[in-house]
Amino acid sequence: MSRLSKRSTLAAALAGAFMFAGSAAFAADPLVSSQDVEKNINDAAAASQAKIDKLSDQTRDLIGEYRSTVAENDNLKIYNDHIAKLIESQQAEMGRYNKQINNITKTQQGVVPLMYKMIDTLEKFVALDIPFEKEERTQRVQKLKDMMEDSAVSTSEKYRRILEAYQIEVEYGSKSSAYQGVLPVDGKQLSVDFVHVGRVAFLAMSLDQKNAWFWNKETKAWEKVGDEYITSIREAVKLARGQAAPNLMKLPIEAPESAE
Known part of the structure; x- marks a missing residue:
């Protein structure tokens, strides 16, 4: 075979090989594209599912918060109604107190x-x-x-x-009492025992028990009494001090005035 013929045959063979290789590569491209598309679809589906799950969790949380808010609102409404009744009761009570205060103020006046x-x-x-x-x-x-x-x-x-x-x-009108004091007598201050028998008689006796006086309600002055009253006045002093038992006594008492 001539050299030219060999070259033509080799060129033809190389051309055929290149064509086969190009055909194989062309035939493999659709398979690769299909796998990429499927992978992309799966990735998108997974991402969508993740978003759906996240939205579902958020929805559950929102529903829980809503229910909690509704329950709290109901409780607040019940509490507010309770407080409103308490305030109404307190206002009514304050009204009664104010009325009582006004009455007390008028009473004090x-x-x-x-x-x-x-x-x-x-x-x-x-x-x-x-x-x-x-x-x-x-x-x-x-x-x-x-x-x-x-x-x-x-x-x-x-x-x-x-x-x-x-x-x-x-x-004072129904009891007797005795105490020591000073009685002005003839310009002198004389220590004496005073005794009053109710409001019937007011008497005085010197500490040596030798002289006695009675209060004259008419003249509003002290008058000396006779010796016949000394013993009775002495007994009256003892009786007022709880040192003697009750007994009949002769005291200088003014006769009651007759009503006109």
Whole structure:
């Protein structure tokens, strides 16, 4: 075979080989593309499923929060209704208290002037009464007057103390008491035993028990009594001090005035 013919044959063979190789490569490309597409689809599906799962979890969380919010809202509504009823009850109670305070204020406006009048009356009574235990009784009235200006003492307590002072004055009329004091006699201050028998008689006896006097309510002065009364007045002093048993006594007592 000629050299030219050999070259032609070799060229033909190489061309055939190249064509076969190109055909094989062309035939393999569709398979590779199909696998890539399937992989992409699977990846997309997985990503979508992940998003769906995430949205599902978020939805469950939102539903839980919603239910919790609804339950809390119901509880708050019940609590608010309860508070509203309490406030309504308290407002009604405050209204009653305000009414009571107004009534108390009105009562005080009437009671306070009355208390001042009672103290003035008591002061005049002590001044005009038989002067037994005069200093103690006068001081008691003065304390009542000072008390009225003391804001630390309630109105009810002031009224109670005034009534107590009146009660003490009432009891003086049904009991006897004896105490030592000074009696002005002939320009001298004589130590004596004073004794009052209720408001019937107010007497004085010298400490040596030799002289005695009685308070004359008409003249509002002390008058000396005769010796016939000394023993009885001595017994009256002992009786008032609890040193003798009750007994009949002859005392200088003024006859009651006849009613006209």
